[in-house]
Amino acid sequence: MPELPDVEFFKEYFKDNSLHKKIINIECEDKTLIKNVDFRDFKKSLIRKSFRDAWRIGKFLIAEIKGISENLIIHFGMTGSLHYVKQGEERKRRDRFTRLCFRFANGYELRWINIRRLGKIYLTKPQNIKLIEEMGPEPLQLSQQEFLRLLTNHELKNIKAFLMDQRNIAGIGNVYSDEILFQARINPHRKIEDLTQRQKKILFQKIYQVLTEATKILTFYRAFPKSWLEPHRHTNDLICPRNKNHKLKRETIAGRSAIFCPLCQT
Ligand SMILES: [Zn+2]
Known part of the structure; x- marks a missing residue:
């Protein structure tokens, strides 16, 4: 992990x-x-x-x-x-x-x-x-322009698979790709070509935010806030952190056990 x-x-x-x-x-x-x-x-x-x-x-x-x-x-x-x-x-x-x-x-x-x-x-x-x-660029050193160009080069790919592939961007795996997509409200099944320009920009921001905040959280608190997806990963009730009437879904995507909210993430 x-x-x-x-x-x-x-x-x-x-x-x-x-x-x-x-x-x-x-x-x-x-x-x-x-x-x-x-x-x-x-x-x-x-x-x-x-x-x-x-x-x-x-x-x-x-x-x-x-x-x-x-x-x-x-x-x-x-x-x-x-x-x-x-x-x-x-x-x-x-x-x-x-x-x-x-x-x-x-x-x-x-x-x-x-x-x-x-x-x-x-x-x-x-x-x-x-x-x-063969590793791709470090996400925290990537400019928005470079990120958008990377997405354009991989338009037919599934967004979660793209984020986890170390040759595209370094350091992101199953857990943080789920978190980034949850916070960006993007469904992990989406193909890159189906994302709007606005969603791509939000995704870029969330990659930066989630990775920098997670690093701080691990150092100082050891536990992620309840508003994040991560603390809900291993619970049985799988309640969406944004809305208690939503149920999170667990599914294999790009060979990994993904978790997401089908209602918040479109
Ligand atoms: Zn939800």
């Missing part, structure tokens, strides 16, 4: 607690999740080194390592997260799903948790990863 706002949150978390600390050991519970390098070489390259900086590209977290030119690149998959904690301490239930762990000289460790094992770890330069190389 981690999408742009979540990875932005992990990036800050990583920077807050894992920079400039000497790595003294690395443990890996599932070596198949390390993609482009053998675990022994991975370990050899990183031990006695430290992380110097971190940034985000799409849904990837990139860390700079002092003294080597390759980067540690983390993709969280569907269920990934980070946890910085005292070595050996089991504080959260999800700690059991730690797949990779960096032990630091200060007695703490950084755990990469990946319940469903869909995440990936690389030790390389970002441009060597196909998904990054």
